[in-house]
Amino acid sequence: MLYSEKVMDHFTNPRNVGVIDDADGVGEVGNAKCGDIMKIYLKIENDIIVDVKFNTFGCGSAIASSSMATEMIKGRRVDEALELTNKAVVEALDGLPPAKVHCSVLAEEAVKKAIKDYYDKNGIEYDRSLFPDCGNCEHCHN
Amino acid sequence: MQVYADNAATTKMSKTAIEAMMPYMEGIYGNPSSLHSIGQEAAEALANARERVANCLGCEPKEIIFTSGGSEADNQAIVSAAKNGERKNKKHIISTAFEHHAVLHTLKKLEKQGFEITLLDVHENGLITAEEVKAAIRPDTCLVTVMYANNEIGTIQPISQIGAVCREMGVPFHTDAVQAAGHIKINVEEQNIDMLSLSAHKFHGPKGVGAMYVKKGIIIHNIIEGGAQERGKRGGTENIPAIMGMAAALEESCAKIDENTKKVSAMRDKLIEGLSKIPHSILNGDAKNRLPGNVNMCFEGIEGESLLLLLDMHGVCASSGSACTSGSLDPSHVLLAIGRPHEIAHGSLRLSICEANTDEEIDHIIEKVPQVVEYLRNMSPVWRDLTEGRKNYVIQ
Numbered sequence: 001m002l003y004s005e006k007v008m009d010h011f012t013n014p015r016n017v018g019v020i021d022d023a024d025g026v027g028e029v030g031n032a033k034c035g036d037i038m039k040i041y042l043k044i045e046n047d048i049i050v051d052v053k054f055n056t057f058g059c060g061s062a063i064a065s066s067s068m069a070t071e072m073i074k075g076r077r078v079d080e081a082l083e084l085t086n087k088a089v090v091e092a093l094d095g096l097p098p099a100k101v102h103c104s105v106l107a108e109e110a111v112k113k114a115i116k117d118y119y120d121k122n123g124i125e126y127d128r129s130l131f132p133d134c135g136n137c138e139h140c141h142n
Numbered sequence: 143m144q145v146y147a148d149n150a151a152t153t154k155m156s157k158t159a160i161e162a163m164m165p166y167m168e169g170i171y172g173n174p175s176s177l178h179s180i181g182q183e184a185a186e187a188l189a190n191a192r193e194r195v196a197n198c199l200g201c202e203p204k205e206i207i208f209t210s211g212g213s214e215a216d217n218q219a220i221v222s223a224a225k226n227g228e229r230k231n232k233k234h235i236i237s238t239a240f241e242h243h244a245v246l247h248t249l250k251k252l253e254k255q256g257f258e259i260t261l262l263d264v265h266e267n268g269l270i271t272a273e274e275v276k277a278a279i280r281p282d283t284c285l286v287t288v289m290y291a292n293n294e295i296g297t298i299q300p301i302s303q304i305g306a307v308c309r310e311m312g313v314p315f316h317t318d319a320v321q322a323a324g325h326i327k328i329n330v331e332e333q334n335i336d337m338l339s340l341s342a343h344k345f346h347g348p349k350g351v352g353a354m355y356v357k358k359g360i361i362i363h364n365i366i367e368g369g370a371q372e373r374g375k376r377g378g379t380e381n382i383p384a385i386m387g388m389a390a391a392l393e394e395s396c397a398k399i400d401e402n403t404k405k406v407s408a409m410r411d412k413l414i415e416g417l418s419k420i421p422h423s424i425l426n427g428d429a430k431n432r433l434p435g436n437v438n439m440c441f442e443g444i445e446g447e448s449l450l451l452l453l454d455m456h457g458v459c460a461s462s463g464s465a466c467t468s469g470s471l472d473p474s475h476v477l478l479a480i481g482r483p484h485e486i487a488h489g490s491l492r493l494s495i496c497e498a499n500t501d502e503e504i505d506h507i508i509e510k511v512p513q514v515v516e517y518l519r520n521m522s523p524v525w526r527d528l529t530e531g532r533k534n535y536v537i538q
Contacts, residue, residue, distance in 0.1 A: 011448070012455065017521045032485030032524055035445055035465045035473065039523040055523040059447035059464070063521070 027113025227284020296436025305334030
């Protein structure tokens with residue numbers, strides 16, 4: 001089997017699929033040319049992520065990574081969610097094949113981008129170095 | 143219900159093929175190069191298999207060389223023609239942009255060795271014309287290699303016409319017939335084919351065995367050095383059980399070509415009709431000039447690997463040209479060659495059926511694919527952008 005049971009579980013029963021129309025922060029990463037796009041929506045109240053939804057165009061591991069990442073940040077403080085790493089997503093999924101690790105990177109980036117959007121919309125000061133903007137497909141794919 | 147619709151990847155072995163192999167694993171296990179009776183029995187079987195394979199292709203037995211499969215045959219045929227050309231200072235080869243990698247990678251290697259390669263563009267319908275081949279031929283062209291039928295989109299090239307053009311211009315013509323052999327009538331003599339590759343496991347024979355037809359007079363160069371097997375052109379003790387299985391499978395497939403084509407192409411057309419009802423979907427490759435069992439479609443807004451995994455859970459075994467299934471960043475070079483943009487090529491589905499499939503199975507596929515496509519579209523941000531008018535559909 002290509003994927004762990006955890007990956008298959010999150011792929012076939014993805015958590016938090018959907019859209020939040022009045023989201024406080026939205027982050028979209030990836031591009032269709034590369035074959036994966038993730039969009040994460042955050043609802044934030046009193047600095048807590050009270051709801052999170054995602055939409056993903058991509059392979060099984062991209063969908064599973066989005067699902068896992070949203071589960072890992074739901075109910076957390078924003079600054080805690082910012083600490084989510086792709087490595088943590090991979091571990092929580094019981095591993096991803098080497099060629100699929102970039103999917104977890106996308107999940108981490110999507111969460112960060114959504115939080116940055118929330119900060120920007122609300123005029124909250126933040127350390128810009130926490131949000132590197134890569135935009136290079138080859139970077140994660142190789 | 144589990145439906146196997148990935149026959150272009152490999153096929154289930156036929157009973158005929160399995161039964162043809164058994165005696166050569168149990169009783170007649172000799173080495174055809176041995177002089178004793180057990181060895182000579184194997185040698186007789188080998189000669190018999192060669193004759194039967196030759197009959198299916200319309201050539202002479204001595205024009206058949208058994209190989210480990212289609213890839214080896216492609217490699218050897220192309221490298222041989224290149225070496226023959228080099229001796230006459232001819233170092234130009236013509237092929238197409240959507241060949242199998244066994245051909246494309248061999249050509250890439252030759253390019254590094256100083257050969258000039260012309261890869262003809264493929265039209266959106268997945269076809270090239272003999273006129274285009276003719277126009278590309280130069281005085282220094284030493285080989286034209288064009289696949290008989292494409293492994294992804296199933297389009298069948300005008301091989302007889304290309305063969306005629308090559309014969310007229312005096313250029314050797316090789317065709318990778320891995321997807322065609324056993325499915326389409328082939329006659330190398332009538333079609334002016336000089337070299338041809340085939341693989342047993344694509345027509346219900348065993349894996350790891352194939353054949354190369356080489357017209358007499360064309361010099362073949364070894365890839366595998368060794369003993370005097372295959373007229374000294376391919377070292378290594380012959381895989382007799384597999385060769386016997388291949389001969390039996392090819393004979394059976396060729397005898398049933400008309401019957402199978404009728405049955406399988408009817409199921410194919412039903413599949414195409416059913417799946418074309420999915421909004422924003424498109425058939426890849428010409429609807430008529432295609433293998434009886436090949437259906438290849440793109441669905442906008444989704445990615446192929448997730449489509450395959452979900453279809454598998456719904457009992458449909460299929461294939462895709464998405465990058466995620468190829469292990470590279472780019473989606474199928476075949477879909478790109480016929481002009482599909484990257485984002486569309488990622489959402490492709492190949493269903494390849496055979497005579498063992500049933501109408502009930504086709505109905506099952508027609509029921510499941512739209513459900514899975516819809517499910518994936520509902521969680522796709524690309525689809526949302528399309529339906530909400532932020533992006534324009536590529537597939538109308």
